[in-house]
Amino acid sequence: MRLDRYIAKSRIIEIQSTDLQGAIVELLDVATARLQEDFNTKKIANQLISREKTMTTYLGNQVAMPHIRVRMKRPYLFAVGRVPEGLDFEGLQEYRHIRLLFLLLASEGEKNYLNVLASLARLFRDGDLVGNIVASPDTKTLRERVILGFSGLLAKPERRQTRFNRILLREAAKVARDSKCSAILLFGDTFAGGIEGTQGFPDFRTILVTRAAADRAPDSDQIESSIEVRSYSRQRLSQARSAILIGLTRGLFKHNDRLLCVGGLPSSNQLDTLMVVDIEREFQSVIDRENDLLPPSVKIEVLERMIAIATELSVEGREGKPVGTLFVIGDTEKVNSMVKPLVLNPFYGYRKEDRNILNPFMDETIKEFSVIDGGFVIRGDGIIESAGSLIHAPAEFYDNLPSGFGTRHSAASAITKATNSISLCVSASSGQVTLFRKGVMFPLLEKPIGANS
Numbered sequence: 001m002r003l004d005r006y007i008a009k010s011r012i013i014e015i016q017s018t019d020l021q022g023a024i025v026e027l028l029d030v031a032t033a034r035l036q037e038d039f040n041t042k043k044i045a046n047q048l049i050s051r052e053k054t055m056t057t058y059l060g061n062q063v064a065m066p067h068i069r070v071r072m073k074r075p076y077l078f079a080v081g082r083v084p085e086g087l088d089f090e091g092l093q094e095y096r097h098i099r100l101l102f103l104l105l106a107s108e109g110e111k112n113y114l115n116v117l118a119s120l121a122r123l124f125r126d127g128d129l130v131g132n133i134v135a136s137p138d139t140k141t142l143r144e145r146v147i148l149g150f151s152g153l154l155a156k157p158e159r160r161q162t163r164f165n166r167i168l169l170r171e172a173a174k175v176a177r178d179s180k181c182s183a184i185l186l187f188g189d190t191f192a193g194g195i196e197g198t199q200g201f202p203d204f205r206t207i208l209v210t211r212a213a214a215d216r217a218p219d220s221d222q223i224e225s226s227i228e229v230r231s232y233s234r235q236r237l238s239q240a241r242s243a244i245l246i247g248l249t250r251g252l253f254k255h256n257d258r259l260l261c262v263g264g265l266p267s268s269n270q271l272d273t274l275m276v277v278d279i280e281r282e283f284q285s286v287i288d289r290e291n292d293l294l295p296p297s298v299k300i301e302v303l304e305r306m307i308a309i310a311t312e313l314s315v316e317g318r319e320g321k322p323v324g325t326l327f328v329i330g331d332t333e334k335v336n337s338m339v340k341p342l343v344l345n346p347f348y349g350y351r352k353e354d355r356n357i358l359n360p361f362m363d364e365t366i367k368e369f370s371v372i373d374g375g376f377v378i379r380g381d382g383i384i385e386s387a388g389s390l391i392h393a394p395a396e397f398y399d400n401l402p403s404g405f406g407t408r409h410s411a412a413s414a415i416t417k418a419t420n421s422i423s424l425c426v427s428a429s430s431g432q433v434t435l436f437r438k439g440v441m442f443p444l445l446e447k448p449i450g451a452n453s
Contacts, residue, residue, distance in 0.1 A: 004150035006076045009143040015081040020089040021049050027103040031079035037072045058094045063124040067104035077105040080146050099134045114358040121360035168271045176260040179276050185209050187263025209243040236273045237263050246304050249294045256280050295420045297380035298330040305357050310424045311445050314431045324428025326375030326408050330421040332385050342374040343388035356382045393418035412436045
């Protein structure tokens with residue numbers, strides 16, 4: 001989705017206020033100044049502050065993104081303000097770190113609201129992009145850099161490929177052809193400054209795999225699609241399994257496809273690995289037939305998001321301690337008949353939009369409640385039904401799992417046999433992330449690997 005069409009230079013300003021509410025009012029004033037709609041900016045500002053008290057919109061990386069639905073004709077309005085020394089808000093220290101305040105107004109009827117929020121959050125995860133914008137020497141440069149950032153043109157300078165990279169790209173095309181591969185997966189995080197040289201695969205579908213697909217995809221007709229999967233280690237092609245799984249659920253690959261993976265150590269700027277993957281052999285434990293992996297009630301983007309959150313929990317834990325938890329996604333009406341609350345449901349009473357896992361501000365909330373005993377029950381559209389729930393399928397659906405797997409994994413397996421759901425289990429002892437479908441398990445991350453390991 002083109003986000004740059006909703007930004008204008010007149011709505012990019014230097015914030016004068018030192019408190020959050022004053023800064024929001026400044027952005028509202030410039031956002032609505034030239035519109036014919038009758039906006040009550042004071043009322044909207046109060047609503048934004050009220051929401052901030054319930055759920056912070058601070059994304060980290062010096063950026064906060066207050067957002068709200070309003071009645072207006074256009075789908076979205078963006079306004080951006082640079083904050084010189086942070087903002088005061090109820091004595092909370094995190095607001096003192098804000099250097100960029102991004103205001104999002106969305107039409108009440110806009111259906112892609114959460115997807116836009118997620119795209120913006122992904123954009124602002126790029127520390128170099130944010131740092132470049134914040135460091136602008138004057139307002140004119142600030143406006144230019146924001147526009148370039150939203151257009152995807154403001155990025156690190158690309159490093160020129162070495163002769164060895166060019167040779168390996170040529171050999172990759174030969175391997176793909178001789179092994180009858182249907183597509184090539186290019187692992188973009190190998191290059192610190194972006195991908196170049198994709199013309200090496202003119203005869204093959206090329207899929208870009210990267211931690212920030214929307215920001216790293218090159219302007220090239222050779223890239224058919226992109227898959228966003230965070231890299232959890234410096235191991236070569238560490239994203240491969242999750243990327244192929246996501247590609248299967250999206251329909252990018254078929255169960256009988258053969259893929260060539262091309263990449264190297266993240267940020268090394270050096271290609272050094274070619275790997276041919278036969279999907280049917282690699283994934284035969286979870287695929288009985290084509291298109292059987294994803295339950296019909298589960299949206300693809302919901303599964304992608306939950307895989308990311310589960311793997312982040314595995315790697316990061318919570319406050320330095322390992323965390324084990326269970327996510328059950330889809331067929332919630334039937335799943336709920338096999339659920340017993342262990343604690344009062346922390347998500348009860350909240351608006352559906354505010355408890356949807358596609359909302360990027362839900363990440364920290366989910367991680368916080370993951371320390372509660374029990375699991376999460378999540379609808380196929382991403383809305384969290386409950387947390388702290390005991391998942392207990394009828395006894396006939398429990399099988400003996402391999403040694404080392406406990407009651408959480410048994411419950412994850414059994415519930416996917418008893419219902420048309422899919423589950424993700426994070427082990428507190430080993431850090432392994434395991435996907436279950438129809439009682440069959442498929443490990444996604446087999447051990448906790450720190451970012452620098």
